[in-house]
Amino acid sequence: MNQSCPCHSGHVFEECCQIYCSRIQMPSTPEALMRSRYTAFVLKDWSYIKSTSMGKALKQFKRSKSLESIEWLGLEVIKTRQKNAVEGWVEFIAHYQLNDKEYTLHERSYFKYHIDRWYYTHGRQLS
Numbered sequence: 167m168n169q170s171c172p173c174h175s176g177h178v179f180e181e182c183c184q185i186y187c188s189r190i191q192m193p194s195t196p197e198a199l200m201r202s203r204y205t206a207f208v209l210k211d212w213s214y215i216k217s218t219s220m221g222k223a224l225k226q227f228k229r230s231k232s233l234e235s236i237e238w239l240g241l242e243v244i245k246t247r248q249k250n251a252v253e254g255w256v257e258f259i260a261h262y263q264l265n266d267k268e269y270t271l272h273e274r275s276y277f278k279y280h281i282d283r284w285y286y287t288h289g290r291q292l293s
C-alpha cells in the first residue's frame with residue numbers, strides 16, 4: 167500500500183521524503199530539506215535531524231530531542247525563498263499536539279548549503 171507522506175505534500179512517502187530520510191538522495195532545495203526534517207520529526211528519526219543540522223541548530227539538537235513526546239498533526243509551507251546558491255529560508259506552520267492540547271508553530275527556518283548539501287542552521291518563531 168502506498169502511504170501518503172507525513173510532510174503533507176500530497177505525494178506518496180516513497181516518492182517524497184523517504185528518499186531523503188533513507189539517505190538515498192540529498193534534498194536539493196531548502197523546502198525539500200525542511201519537509202524531510204518535518205517527516206523525520208514525525209518518525210522520530212533523530213539521527214536524520216542531527217545530520218541535517220548545523221551551527222546554532224546543531225547546538226540546540228538536545229532540545230529538539232526533547233520534542234519527542236509531541237505528536238505532529240500537519241504542515242503547511244507558507245513561503246520559500248532561495249536568496250542565492252547557498253542561503254535560503256522556508257516559512258511554515260506546523261500543527262502539533264502535546265499533553266492533549268493542540269498548538270501551532272509558525273516559524274521561518276534558515277538553511278545553508280555547505281560542501282554538498284543543505285543544512286538547517288536556525289529558526290525564528292513568527293507571530
Ligand SMILES: [Zn+2]
Pocket residue numbers: 171172173174175179182183184201202205
Ligand atoms: Zn514528504
